[in-house]
Amino acid sequence: GDSVTQMEGPVTLSEEALLTINCTYTATGYPSLFWYVQYPGEGLQLLLKATKADDKGSNKGFEATYRKETTSFHLEKGSVQVSDSAVYFCALSDLAGSEKLVFGKGTKLTVNP
Amino acid sequence: NAGVTQTPKFQVLKTGQSMTLQCAQDMNHEYMSWYRQDPGMGLRLIHYSVGAGITDQGEVPNGYNVSRSTTEDFPLRLLSAAPSQTSVYFCASSYQQGPGETQYFGPGTRLLVL
Numbered sequence: 001g002d003s004v005t006q007m008e009g010p011v012t013l014s015e016e017a018l019l020t021i022n023c024t025y026t027a028t029g030y031p032s033l034f035w036y037v038q039y040p041g042e043g044l045q046l047l048l049k050a051t052k053a054d055d056k057g058s059n060k061g062f063e064a065t066y067r068k069e070t071t072s073f074h075l076e077k078g079s080v081q082v083s084d085s086a087v088y089f090c091a092l093s094d095l096a097g098s099e100k101l102v103f104g105k106g107t108k109l110t111v112n113p
Numbered sequence: 114n115a116g117v118t119q120t121p122k123f124q125v126l127k128t129g130q131s132m133t134l135q136c137a138q139d140m141n142h143e144y145m146s147w148y149r150q151d152p153g154m155g156l157r158l159i160h161y162s163v164g165a166g167i168t169d170q171g172e173v174p175n176g177y178n179v180s181r182s183t184t185e186d187f188p189l190r191l192l193s194a195a196p197s198q199t200s201v202y203f204c205a206s207s208y209q210q211g212p213g214e215t216q217y218f219g220p221g222t223r224l225l226v227l
Contacts, residue, residue: 004155031212032212032213034215036218041220042220042221043117043203043218043219043220043221044156044203044205044218045217045218046215046216046217049213049215051212051213089155089156093212093213093214094212100146100158100161100171100172101148101156101158101205101216103155103156103157104155105153105154105155106155
């Protein structure tokens, strides 16, 4: 079945550091890929998405590129802020099971001033 | 728009008790779903609905019932709570079913079963 593997945390960075959170996937079809973010005490909200190979999703300085050849969707940000402290979830949805989001386990990011 | 709302925010139950977690959305979304979030497990789909009167099981449906009598509401029922159902529950909705659709999540209900 479909699955998502993302790097385990927690990740602790200093403000203005470079962030990379790795995400790889296994899917039978051609999935859409997502990054969701969960700020403390809140529900999940969409950060960015890509629906086909080589697409780049971007939002709030975060980027991720859909790499079909490496089945990856790594999240990057050039300079993190304290306000980026949150849990980040990589997820996929494919045509065969389009009613279902398959999530990675989440990566907790803490940014220190 | 209020978006997706969930009540209660926190609940403590004793084993064997029943309760209903409420979920409502005011965005006229056809698709609604329930997930549970457990430490180190990500989110797992419990039940989902593609429209009023239509529901189906997700990955972990045992111990939970749902119904969808209106477009706006999608309650989740625990008929006989068990400690294994201690979790954080999230309701989500989207405009339609499809692999690229963005799902909108509620703030969650934290449930503790003793």
